[in-house]
Amino acid sequence: MENIEILVVGKHEQITRTIVRLIDGKPQWKGSAAFSVEEATRLAQRTAFKVVLLGAGLSRSESDKLREYFKIPVVQHYGGGSGLLYAEIYEALKAK
Amino acid sequence: MMQTIFHPADSRGKVDLGWLKSYHTFSFGNYYDPARINFGALRVLNDDTVEGGEGFGDHPHDNMEIISIPLTGGLKHRDSMDNVAVISDGDIQVMSAGTGIFHEEHNDDPEEKVQFLQIWIYPNQLNVEPRYGQLTLNKAARHNKLQQILSPNPDDPGVWIYQDAWFYLGNFDKGLQCVYRLKDKSNGVYVFVINGHAEINGRQLHTRDGLGLWELETITISFFENTELLLMEIPMNF
Numbered sequence: 001m002e003n004i005e006i007l008v009v010g011k012h013e014q015i016t017r018t019i020v021r022l023i024d025g026k027p028q029w030k031g032s033a034a035f036s037v038e039e040a041t042r043l044a045q046r047t048a049f050k051v052v053l054l055g056a057g058l059s060r061s062e063s064d065k066l067r068e069y070f071k072i073p074v075v076q077h078y079g080g081g082s083g084l085l086y087a088e089i090y091e092a093l094k095a096k
Numbered sequence: 097m098m099q100t101i102f103h104p105a106d107s108r109g110k111v112d113l114g115w116l117k118s119y120h121t122f123s124f125g126n127y128y129d130p131a132r133i134n135f136g137a138l139r140v141l142n143d144d145t146v147e148g149g150e151g152f153g154d155h156p157h158d159n160m161e162i163i164s165i166p167l168t169g170g171l172k173h174r175d176s177m178d179n180v181a182v183i184s185d186g187d188i189q190v191m192s193a194g195t196g197i198f199h200e201e202h203n204d205d206p207e208e209k210v211q212f213l214q215i216w217i218y219p220n221q222l223n224v225e226p227r228y229g230q231l232t233l234n235k236a237a238r239h240n241k242l243q244q245i246l247s248p249n250p251d252d253p254g255v256w257i258y259q260d261a262w263f264y265l266g267n268f269d270k271g272l273q274c275v276y277r278l279k280d281k282s283n284g285v286y287v288f289v290i291n292g293h294a295e296i297n298g299r300q301l302h303t304r305d306g307l308g309l310w311e312l313e314t315i316t317i318s319f320f321e322n323t324e325l326l327l328m329e330i331p332m333n334f
Contacts, residue, residue, distance in 0.1 A: 010158075011195075012156075012158060012195060012196040014156065014196075014198075015156040015158055015196050018155075018156055055158065056158035056159050056194070056195050056196050056222075056223060057158075057195050057196070057223055058223075076159075076222075077159075078139070078158075078159050078160050078218060079139075079157055079158065079159070079160045079193070079216065080156045080157040080158030080159065080160070080193060080196060081155050081156055081157055082125055083124050083125060083140060083216070084123075084124070084139065084140075084160075084216075086125070086126065086128060087123040087124070087128050087133060090128055090130070091130070091133065094130070
């Protein structure tokens with residue numbers, strides 16, 4: 001079974017990497033980190049992401065650009081840890 | 097027409113990690129129930145018990161208003177803004193996680209358990225500067241009345257958060273009634289019975305039951321035992 005690829009975009013490097021590590025801890029989920037809109041769109045050219053999570057620090061215009069670029073669920077991630085992460089991803093996968 | 101959602105105590109998600117026993121009213125961590133994601137801006141209501149000397153190691157948060165209310169024992173807080181503090185029964189702690197904060201919370205006693213409610217509210221602003229606050233409340237001021245412990249206004253009683261929400265604690269004697277009028281009728285109210293037995297609009301609530309109500313202007317609560325409760329007025333559209 002293929003991994004579900006999940007992109008996390010955020011400006012806080014430590015928190016963004018923590019979220020990716022939490023995603024990678026789930027079977028069949030694979031996380032990738034991007035720290036800018038440009039990096040996110042570059043990663044999207046070589047990976048078929050199923051969900052994009054918007055982490056802390058992104059401006060409204062950066063979030064809008066990502067929502068416009070991606071034709072998959074793009075959801076705001078809240079909480080910065082494992083508390084809400086899995087439910088957010090389950091809900092986004094349901095919505096796609 | 098008034099709407100309600102009832103969360104009986106025994107329907108909550110349960111976690112037992114040995115050092116931590118927690119009951120989740122809403123989906124949290126590995127507990128996922130699509131019917132229980134949030135009540136308006138109220139996203140987390142965890143009822144946590146931490147064994148003596150144990151606790152949550154250093155971990156991050158962002159973009160969330162996180163409120164802790166100790167019920168018994170003391171909780172030692174340390175965070176990436178160099179705050180170090182202990183909160184105990186009668187205190188309330190608030191963190192606006194904003195752009196990002198790391199913190200740890202440990203039971204301050206090597207032997208006794210600490211029990212506390214951990215509540216997360218979606219913020220009305222993203223990426224605020226992280227903020228920590230705590231306050232010692234006058235517990236006598238909630239005897240047979242609702243004591244405001246949280247609001248959106250820094251000048252109001254209690255702590256404040258980045259959301260148009262109001263929290264109250266009350267200790268009511270058996271046989272009394274209490275009426276709460278919403279500040280904004282587009283909001284909802286979530287009542288969590290910490291201990292006791294109450295009735296709201298015909299619904300019986302016992303220890304650790306929760307009831308959400310919306311599309312209403314007032315609620316009337318009757319107390320059939322001495323009862324301690326938490327009442328939260330929460331934006332439903334945020």
